[in-house]
Amino acid sequence: MKLPESQVAVLQAASANDARSIEQLAAETDLKPETVTGAAFELESAGLVTVEESTDQTVTPTEEAREYLRDGLPEVGLYEAALDAGADADPAQMGQVIGQSGLEGPQVDIALSNYARKGYGTIESGDITADPDADPESDAEYAALAALDAGESVEDENVLEQLESRGLVAISESTVRSVTLTDEGVTAMMEGVETAETVGQLTPEMLTSGEWRDVEFAEYNVEADAERIDGGKTHILRQTANRVKDTLVGMGFEEMEGPHADADFWINDALFMPQDHPARTHWDRFALSNPTEIDDLPEDLVGRVEDAHHNGVGEDGEGYHSPWSEDFARAIALRGHTTSLSMRYLSGHEVGELEPPQRFFSVEKVYRNDTLDPTHLLEFFQIEGWVMAEDLSVRDLMGTFEEFYEQFGITDLEYKPHYNPYTEPSFELFGEHPTTGELVEVGNSGMFREEVLRPLGVDCDVMAWGLSLERLLMLMYGFEDIRDIHGTLADLELLRETEVLH
Numbered sequence: 001m002k003l004p005e006s007q008v009a010v011l012q013a014a015s016a017n018d019a020r021s022i023e024q025l026a027a028e029t030d031l032k033p034e035t036v037t038g039a040a041f042e043l044e045s046a047g048l049v050t051v052e053e054s055t056d057q058t059v060t061p062t063e064e065a066r067e068y069l070r071d072g073l074p075e076v077g078l079y080e081a082a083l084d085a086g087a088d089a090d091p092a093q094m095g096q097v098i099g100q101s102g103l104e105g106p107q108v109d110i111a112l113s114n115y116a117r118k119g120y121g122t123i124e125s126g127d128i129t130a131d132p133d134a135d136p137e138s139d140a141e142y143a144a145l146a147a148l149d150a151g152e153s154v155e156d157e158n159v160l161e162q163l164e165s166r167g168l169v170a171i172s173e174s175t176v177r178s179v180t181l182t183d184e185g186v187t188a189m190m191e192g193v194e195t196a197e198t199v200g201q202l203t204p205e206m207l208t209s210g211e212w213r214d215v216e217f218a219e220y221n222v223e224a225d226a227e228r229i230d231g232g233k234t235h236i237l238r239q240t241a242n243r244v245k246d247t248l249v250g251m252g253f254e255e256m257e258g259p260h261a262d263a264d265f266w267i268n269d270a271l272f273m274p275q276d277h278p279a280r281t282h283w284d285r286f287a288l289s290n291p292t293e294i295d296d297l298p299e300d301l302v303g304r305v306e307d308a309h310h311n312g313v314g315e316d317g318e319g320y321h322s323p324w325s326e327d328f329a330r331a332i333a334l335r336g337h338t339t340s341l342s343m344r345y346l347s348g349h350e351v352g353e354l355e356p357p358q359r360f361f362s363v364e365k366v367y368r369n370d371t372l373d374p375t376h377l378l379e380f381f382q383i384e385g386w387v388m389a390e391d392l393s394v395r396d397l398m399g400t401f402e403e404f405y406e407q408f409g410i411t412d413l414e415y416k417p418h419y420n421p422y423t424e425p426s427f428e429l430f431g432e433h434p435t436t437g438e439l440v441e442v443g444n445s446g447m448f449r450e451e452v453l454r455p456l457g458v459d460c461d462v463m464a465w466g467l468s469l470e471r472l473l474m475l476m477y478g479f480e481d482i483r484d485i486h487g488t489l490a491d492l493e494l495l496r497e498t499e500v501l502h
């Protein structure tokens, strides 16, 4: 019998009486595990070996667990402090016991949430008791962590589950295969197995020499285990941004482009945002220190915008009775919204005067001095858009949102009246989070006011919006923390495994 080299090697290394794992065979034959697996499958289909599969669990203590192995579990620290405070006799004040325990930050919550569960005592309305019979020495979770750390295995599934849910162990499963010679395999070996020359890869030389006609090619085995390789890939946020762009282009929109750092004029003044608006203080804007201002603002437009701020527009227009300075308008900051682009385009500054109907969009980054939390980042992507046409109504706006979000599987939009200095009426948009069921704000929108449109020279209706790309992602994939997706705390595994659906 003639077989490819790797199969001959595996056949020789396998035994009829004792199952050998892929790793053992790989070590013995000096072949890669994936080559051995491939060969084993081939031999199995030829009836020469059997391949058994089982699942192997690897449990590894996390960094946090190692800390506790060193310093003790937080709930045990709390128990010891409670004992010191005499809480085994009379309830002690919880605040004091926590202070004494030396626990800090998140460890306090961790201690509290495990204390009663593990029978160390009770916690009720500010008081803590300690069960005198509790024995930290025989804490099952600690013992299990210590065993794992020493390379031993832990059989108690409940304890493992608990440790996993506390984030103290990482459990990963892998398929283990082992190979045994069949009777047929033994017979084949006794009759003699020779190595057939097989070619794993076609080369240009083989093609030019014509040698390819005579060689035997090794078969591919697409089921063989191979090493996992995480190649670079487009970030899911970028993938979704691209999908949003495709969707909007499909709906007849054209893309806007423009500066991330822009004059306050485009970011705020053109939007009829008074210069003394709270959002325009230095707290909220990321000002540029070099350069500090933009010189080439369109003078006519600046004049009309200033006039609207002072006097409003129309016969009985009403302006702001607040100061307006051109220096303030020229100052450069990172844009807090991409509505600056909408102003640039609507004013004719970018692509010339526009005749209705028109539709424009951008999917671009904006910057805000917010406090970081699960739904806020200092920078995020805004899906900006506007439609310019005669006689638009709120129905057109809602219809556009329904059509857009439906393409991402979101069909339960809700609207809430809102206030923007530049739109009237204005609406916030909400969608339901697929796992928590909470209503998540996904965007803000409205019909631009006369005070915005008149100075820009637009004399028909314009409906507009700014939607959050990250929040759209949260609704699509059920992320609960925006920081899982980007920033320094991003969950790489999640990013590797999430597939953007088209």
Ligand SMILES: N[C@@H](Cc1ccccc1)C(=O)O
Pocket: 336, 337, 338, 339, 420, 423, 444, 445, 446, 464, 465, 466, 467
């Ligand atoms: N600029 C608004 C969004 C918006 C754009 C256009 C019109 C109305 C609202 C925001 O950032 O929240």
